[in-house]
Amino acid sequence: MTLMQLESFAAGQWVAPSGKVRKIYSAVTGEEIAEAGSDKLDFQQMIDFAKQKGGPALRKMTFHDRARMLKALATYLNERRDPLYELSYKTGGTLADHKIDIDGGIGTVFVYASKGRREMPDAHIYPDGDLEILSRNGTFLGQHYCTPLLGVAVHINAFNFPVWGMLEKLAPTLLAGVPAIVKPATSTSYVTEACVKMIVESGILPEGAIQLVMGGTGDLLDRLDCQDVVSFTGSAATASYLKSNKNIQKNGVRFIAEQDSLNASVLGPDVTPETPEFDLFVKEVLREMTAKAGQKCTAIRRMIVPDAQVQNVIDALSAKLAKNVIGDPTAEGTRMGALASLDQKKDVLEKAAEIGTECDLVFGDQDNLQLNGEGLENGAFVAPMLFHCKDPDKATIVHSTEAFGPVATVMGYRDLGHAIELMNKGGGSLVASVITHDADVAREMTMGAAAWHGRLYFNNRDSMKESTGHGSPLPHMVHGGPGRAGGGEELGGVRGVTHYMQRTAVQGSPDLLTGIGGTYVKGARFKEGPAHPFTRTFHELEIGETIQTKSRTVTLEDIEHFAHFTGDTFYAHMDEEAAEANPFFPGRVAHGYLLLSFAAGLFVQPDPGPVLANTGLNSLSFQKPVSPGDEVRVTLTVKRKTKRTDEYGEVRWHVNMFNQDDEQVAEYELLTMVAFERT
Structure with missing residues (x-):
């Protein structure tokens, strides 16, 4: 067969292997399939x-x-x-x-x-965390920003x-x-x-x-x-x-x-062979031992089970492993293929032999390995190996040596404290799983073991149909772990992005921070637009563009009508004496949601225009109660713009409501979808 000449891609060019070329072999047949080398780079x-x-x-x-x-x-x-x-x-x-x-x-x-x-x-700078107020009057602020x-x-x-x-x-x-x-x-x-x-x-x-x-x-x-x-x-x-x-x-x-890891899976003390959690535990371990032939950094290496369940787990798992067909990965019926290379096979067998010096092999006869397929005698195949560690407290190798293949060890524990101690003996792991239906067990495990693990995976009858599996790192969540596992993190959503950015504390005035971050910062100068902002398209609106409304007087009739109309007859709105007894109110006050409705009435432009829909409201807070006879007015400011489709984008507005004494009574963020063009 023709050998693949594996090329590097450097400075925009494909470069053929050169110099000290390394030969690469098929894991299935052992034949040479490719060459790679980077001496010319x-x-x-x-x-x-x-x-x-x-x-x-x-x-x-x-x-x-x-x-x-x-x-x-x-x-x-x-x-x-x-x-x-x-x-x-x-x-x-x-x-x-x-x-x-x-x-x-x-x-x-x-x-x-x-x-x-x-x-x-939709910007070049990522704001990390909330704005920090660094001065009495808010003219000097701080914000953490992340830049590439x-x-x-x-x-x-x-x-x-x-x-x-x-x-x-x-x-x-x-x-x-x-x-x-x-x-x-x-x-x-x-x-x-x-x-x-x-x-x-x-x-x-x-x-x-x-x-x-x-x-x-x-x-x-x-x-x-x-x-x-x-x-x-x-x-x-x-x-x-x-x-x-x-x-x-x-x-x-x-x-x-992200380094090697002696990941553990714990069978909760509440689990017996009659419960669905027992079958779930066996299924999870079987999958982690055989998927990728156990060559996963998150695979289960140590099974920590109640002393009373050790033999039951060995019997159940051995029965499942006995049905595992090993061989040519393209052949019908094969469930587990080869290790990635002969060097990897050699390493796995050596590490398994080390584990065998302090544990008993209870499944996995390498001498009588039956393979599914032809021409596989030179391939990197091994049988799954299940060990039993009778004294995990005295054992050291099983807690420190990883055979990076289909190898796992069962060990017993006396109580939860003992189970946690055995989990943590791994010296820092990427993941540990706990199969339990008892929330108290889950909490104690988290308190005792989380510091030694990058991820804790709990599963039971309630979540088993939708759970992603012990060995599945998800891009939404951190993948990594302390100690032996490397002490680093990958993935984790936006956390993973910031690993490749510099977090910088930036200090300055509201105007400057608005300009730097592309998001309106409270206290920055308002911009007066040429028309009502609800009549302007997404692209026409500018960050900081503001409308300041007229005032409206809140009456007792407004409060009572709103209470009866909505059914919200809370005493602070309807009973003067009870309201006065409340340390938060001077007497009867307007409903917060009534004020939101009045705010909309003050700034909304009613005619059809680019504003398509109100899609949300964030960070609502009330600073001062509004009594009958008070006046309220609103400032509405373009805070941030984000393109969503080819036809419209999201505009976030900073909304402030003030009373007749210019005291802030409410603040929130309003989300709307705004069209790119007038309809």
């Missing part, structure tokens, strides 16, 4: 290309522009999955495994595209997810406005290369937004500075080696690590 040129081409192009785009770019990219890849599936069989995985990798990666890009549009402004780093993100990815591993880092990086240099693990890099070729051929990303290294990183890390980020997924040993690079330490290069 000029890493300084790649960095310069990213910073001079990719970075400026991305930063010219708003968050919403970049989110639309990600959606287009995800759509493009989603329509071209089949060739990636076909190529991925050489990694040893089944079609179900490929869908975890390829569909999961594309789905992550879709999620970030959506979050960018929904949770980030002016460097490059170096993504060093693991072998087990050649597509998802790349895309789950790439999506938040590009959304932040930072270009990336991707370095996949060589053993499965042919799948990553095929995906990157699709990305480049699409023409969706600007030049310099993505580059690819097929082989070693050479002196790449020696050339980075504090504007750059290294995001790593892999073993703790490799992470420690990379992090110790003198240049990374000297220049304060951000280093995000």
Whole structure:
């Protein structure tokens, strides 16, 4: 067969392998299938290309522009999955495994595209947190802003997810406005290369937004500075080696690590074989042992179960594993394929042997492995291995050694405190799951174990039909963990985006902060528009444009009519003596919702126009009660504008209501949809 010559993509050019070329083998047959090498690459040129081409192009785009770019990219890849599936069989995985990798990666890009549009402004600067009032009269304020780093993100990815591993880092990086240099693990890099070729051929990303290294990183890390980020997924040993690079330490290069992890799953003390939670526990463990042949950083390595249930779990899980068909991932009936390489097989068997020195192997005969298919004798196949640790308190290897394959250990616990102690012996994990129907158990587990885990996954009969699974990191939530797991974070929605941005405290006047952030800040100067703002289109409206209404007197008749009409006859509105006895009111007062209605009546322009709908109201607060005879007026100011479709956008208005003494009585944010053109 013709060997694949895996090419790097550097400074806009595809570069063939050269120099010390590494050979790559099929995980299924053991035959040589590809070559990769990066000796010809000029890493300084790649960095310069990213910073001079990719970075400026991305930063010219708003968050919403970049989110639309990600959606287009995800759509493009989603329509071209089949060739990636076909190529991925050489990694040893089944079609179900490929869908975890390829569909999961594309789905992550879709999620970030959506979050960018929904949770980030249509602007170049991201406000982080609330405005801080730093002066008595509000003329000097502070706001934390996040801006894109002016460097490059170096993504060093693991072998087990050649597509998802790349895309789950790439999506938040590009959304932040930072270009990336991707370095996949060589053993499965042919799948990553095929995906990157699709990305480049699409023409969706600007030049310099993505580059690819097929082989070693050479002196790449020696050339980075504090504007750059290294995001790593892999073993703790490799992470420690990379992090110790003198240049990374000297220049304060951000280093995000997602490392190996001895994840645990706990069977709650309330669970017995007769409950649905028991079957759920066995199902979750079986899936985590066999999906991707156990080559998942989130896979379950330690099962912590009540002493009374240890044998029941061993029996139930062994029966399930006995039905697990291993072999050619393209063959009908195969449920588990091979490990990613012969080197990986060797490592898994060595680590399993270490675990076997203090635990008993209760399932997994490697000598009589029956494979489904032909010509597999040189493949990287292993049988799932289930161990039983009889004394987890004295054991050390099982809590410190990860066999990165279909290997897991059962151990018993006496009580919840003991279970928590065993969970935490992993030294810091990406995820732990607890299968229980008891909320008290869940709370105690959270209080005792959360500090040692990046994610806690609880499941039971109520959530099992819709839950995503112990081993499924979701782009909405943090993926990472303390201690052994690396101490870093990936994903986590917008949190993942800000890893590639600089958070800066910006201080100044309301006018200046309004100009910087593109969002009206209370206290900034008003702008008078040429006409009522409700008659102006989305594009015509300007940030800070304001209407100041006339006043309206609130009468006792208004209050009583509103009370009887709505049924809200709360005593503060209807009983003078009771209202006076309340420390918050001087006597009978107007309903808050009556004031909102009056506010709308004061600023609304009733004729048909660009304003299409009122879609929400945020952050409503009442500062001072309004009594019969008081007057109220409103200021309505354009706070923020966000494009939503090709026909209309969302306008957020800052609404202030004052009384006759210019005291603020109410404040809120009004959301409307406004057309781009007059209808």
